[in-house]
Amino acid sequence: DAGVIQSPRHEVTEMGQEVTLRCKPISGHDYLFWYRQTMMRGLELLIYFNNNVPIDDSGMPEDRFSAKMPNASFSTLKIQPSEPRDSAVYFCASSFRDRRAFFGQGTRLTVV
């Protein structure tokens, strides 16, 4: 398997623009997690899905953030409008019953 695939790897956008991050989990995994990594806060859990259903979005910082999982092989994290403080590395991870999270390579987002 190719592992968790995230795109794009790098994104530079201007403040106010919409940003969409994409994730393809490992086939057969039933959990998908979105994390944000910053120096100050480490790895913050933003939202997670189980069998494509959002379970807990309490980590989503503001209404500007939204996430969807239309099917078992695809998820998006959208920021609209983006702000400079959203600059971070965003990771997607998936897992199955053995409770080990497999991470994607991350998307480095820079909002200028």
Next chain:
Amino acid sequence: AQKVTQAQTEISVVEKEDVTLDCVYETRDTTYYLFWYKQPPSGELVFLIRRNSFDEQNEISGRYSWNFQKSTSSFNFTITASQVVDSAVYFCALSAFGGSGTYKYIFGTGTRLKVLA
């Protein structure tokens, strides 16, 4: 509340020294899993170990060892004879029950380890 605390923000050691990274967790669950991940400068997150709450045996893998103590809610990680390639950020994580019978991973803020030649 579910929480993972890595109090050491950054540690620097000289090559061949032993180093221990601390991890303290909080959970009310009786069944849970603990993990360590390594994040080298390249940025990916590399899985190192998973330990379930019913298994308090220490584990050794090469130069790596883990000490799990439920009495102190700690899951510490020791690198023996450190090498420059061990330089990375290390994350401790807790798998805890979330809503609707699901679970989620809670990560600590990480410890940056610098091994100097």
